[in-house]
Amino acid sequence: MSEHTVAAFDEELSELAVRVAQMGGLAEKALTEAVLALERGDEDLARRVIAADAHVDDLEREIEERAVRMIARRQPMAGDLREIMTAIKISSDLERIGDLAKNIAKRSLAVHGQAGVRQAVRGIDRMSRMALEQLRGALDAYAQRDVETALDVWRQDADLDAMYTSIFRELLTYMMEDPRAISFATHLLFAAKNIERIGDHTTNVAEMIYYLVRGELLRDARPKKDISTSAIAGLAAEDG
């Protein structure tokens, strides 16, 4: 490639990374606001979160189209190609995170006004804070190409899984104690599951950053705490 072409290509690469960062910011905002809507029973906020998800989807499509155009036009090799493939894969995980946050917002509309929700939602609030911290860590790691931070995020997923198990157990207790709780506790159960899956997608992003910087796959099995000794913990932990 000529010097001019190299500069233009670098410019395109950084525009691609900017859009991935934008997507990350939107996904982070969606999760924050969805859980806030759930806590406060704020229907307007929930509806805004649901509507805003279309922007995340649009950004993913734009990133994909740009990436495919870049590959076709510039025919990049090795590191540059890895940069583009990583942008595609991270944006796909961020799209899923946005979607899961949207689903939490929908759940918040469904449990709106039901007695007992306020108390039951506290665990989900704690869990979402941890998931948000990991997501921010992963986005920072992507911006800085920082493998160590990415590995920290990757390791923290086990803590989020353990927290999910404890919330799951708590929600099941509500259901056992009072059949009227079954409806809202089922919603909250899916909301907690969605946050746990957001953690999985964040872990994928961390793995992609490792691949981007090191040029090899982080093949070790994901860190999972052994929680199989408890039957109810097992109940919560089946998906993963």
Next chain:
Amino acid sequence: MSEHTVAAFDEELSELAVRVAQMGGLAEKALTEAVLALERGDEDLARRVIAADAHVDDLEREIEERAVRMIARRQPMAGDLREIMTAIKISSDLERIGDLAKNIAKRSLAVHGQAGVRQAVRGIDRMSRMALEQLRGALDAYAQRDVETALDVWRQDADLDAMYTSIFRELLTYMMEDPRAISFATHLLFAAKNIERIGDHTTNVAEMIYYLVRGELLRDARPKKDISTSAIAGLAAEDG
């Protein structure tokens, strides 16, 4: 490209498609056997399904690595590039389908031997048959590059969603009637949700086939039946 290079590239493309088809076959087998394990309470079968998922993951990695090597070495344009990108995306959906089937197998281990499961599992069996039919349709459509079949599959997703809603309602009834059903019904609820998500991934595959053959995105919103009038249906339908 020289004639020799073109022939070698076509060979690589068809090897890529063969591996996608293999993945599809494994995903189909996993779903079939996971639901069978659930119905029959067959623990051995469930464990085999869980162990077999590693092959699906390996195939996805192999497809990705081949695809990236092909893009880097052959620098394909337009249709050929679309062919490669489609293989990457479809394999990612098939990997998720395999994962969801594995999760159903894990659920089957968790509900093993609990009273009331046999009857409750019938709806899930029906739902899985519909999901399997769609998956087979999508895989045939990929093998034949058949847009019409892909569109049929794409349209059927609304029926699967409606069936999920009805099973969700049924499981909730079990829980309301008898607190002892809460544990297994919760597992089955997640199993049904997993099948519904398998339907979503199958729909993605159908969209990819449309993109592959027509060269443009199937932008219309996905077909969803309006089930928002019923509160419990709403409860089931939040994710999507």
